[in-house]
Amino acid sequence: MKKSLQTCIVCGRGADKRTWNNLAVLVCRNCGLTWRESFDLSEDYYVKLNEGRANLDTQKVAIRLRNSEDRFNTIRRFLPRAGICDIGCGDGSFLSILRDYGYLKCWGIEPSEYYHKMTIDRNLDVIKGEIDEILNISKRKEVHAITLFHVIEHLDDPIGSLEIMAESLRKGGILIIETPDKDASIQKATDHKNELIYPEHLFYWNEKSLCRVLQEKGFKILKISRRSFDWKHSPIKTSLMRLGMVKSLSKGNTSLDIKSQTDKDVVVIKDKGKNFFRELLRILLAYLVRILGRDDYLLVVARRI
Numbered sequence: 001m002k003k004s005l006q007t008c009i010v011c012g013r014g015a016d017k018r019t020w021n022n023l024a025v026l027v028c029r030n031c032g033l034t035w036r037e038s039f040d041l042s043e044d045y046y047v048k049l050n051e052g053r054a055n056l057d058t059q060k061v062a063i064r065l066r067n068s069e070d071r072f073n074t075i076r077r078f079l080p081r082a083g084i085c086d087i088g089c090g091d092g093s094f095l096s097i098l099r100d101y102g103y104l105k106c107w108g109i110e111p112s113e114y115y116h117k118m119t120i121d122r123n124l125d126v127i128k129g130e131i132d133e134i135l136n137i138s139k140r141k142e143v144h145a146i147t148l149f150h151v152i153e154h155l156d157d158p159i160g161s162l163e164i165m166a167e168s169l170r171k172g173g174i175l176i177i178e179t180p181d182k183d184a185s186i187q188k189a190t191d192h193k194n195e196l197i198y199p200e201h202l203f204y205w206n207e208k209s210l211c212r213v214l215q216e217k218g219f220k221i222l223k224i225s226r227r228s229f230d231w232k233h234s235p236i237k238t239s240l241m242r243l244g245m246v247k248s249l250s251k252g253n254t255s256l257d258i259k260s261q262t263d264k265d266v267v268v269i270k271d272k273g274k275n276f277f278r279e280l281l282r283i284l285l286a287y288l289v290r291i292l293g294r295d296d297y298l299l300v301v302a303r304r305i
């Protein structure tokens with residue numbers, strides 16, 4: 001995968017070098033798209049990822065399902081009743097939710113053996129493969145929607161991948177992308193020292209760069225929203241950081257509740273329910289973050305035109 005880009009893949013402009021969380025990145029001077037200076041992951045990185053690792057414990061599985069159900073509720077009015085392909089479906093939690101709600105003919109594509117095995121155990125229809133498998137699926141089946149949750153930031157050729165998705169969807173087909181928002185308030189509060197900034201994330205998108213590239217590739221933007229991993233259960237301190245009321249106090253990496261593919265992936269909520277008022281405050285702050293649009297992820301719904 002070794003590759004390095006000097007100009008922005010979205011707008012062609014030059015970029016400034018920065019260091020985020022000990023990683024060298026380049027920030028586009030025009031649209032703000034940010035990318036790692038060097039893409040140094042091996043070709044088969046995701047195929048080999050988690051080899052020999054034990055399955056997720058039941059608590060992590062439950063939190064991921066809860067997060068997927070919240071995401072589903074955010075986008076359900078845009079989802080067709082059948083023919084949804086979740087690319088990079090991970091452990092299949094979103095596909096499980098679709099099945100629970102009676103959606104038919106939904107598939108996944110997942111490169112990692114570890115996650116693919118989990119989807120088989122869950123009886124889900126998932127192909128082990130890379131993103132271009134969607135072209136084979138679309139030749140055999142009608143794909144009405146493609147979802148990409150925390151995938152686009154991992155791709156070394158996101159423009160090429162968006163072209164593949166545009167080709168796989170017919171006119172009117174829906175594309176839904178969720179990715180960390182590089183302009184999110186948590187990035188400012190932590191000076192980019194958090195778990196969203198790490199070597200697997202090759203590109204860091206914002207609303208401007210993502211919407212522009214989608215429009216150029218033949219999509220109309222239907223909805224832009226923001227959410228965080230399992231946001232209703234966010235700790236008080238995390239909400240205060242998202243609201244810009246405190247800066248990260250730790251010198252090291254700030255833990256966020258993200259879907260990552262490492263052992264640190266789901267942080268157990270520590271300060272939940274110490275007493276009623278504290279819990280009430282926690283919930284109010286989480287909702288305030290939501291209302292003010294200060295969540296960590298960008299969620300974009302687009303239609304193929």
Ligand SMILES: [Zn+2]
Nearest residue numbers: 008011028031
């Ligand atoms: Zn740019």
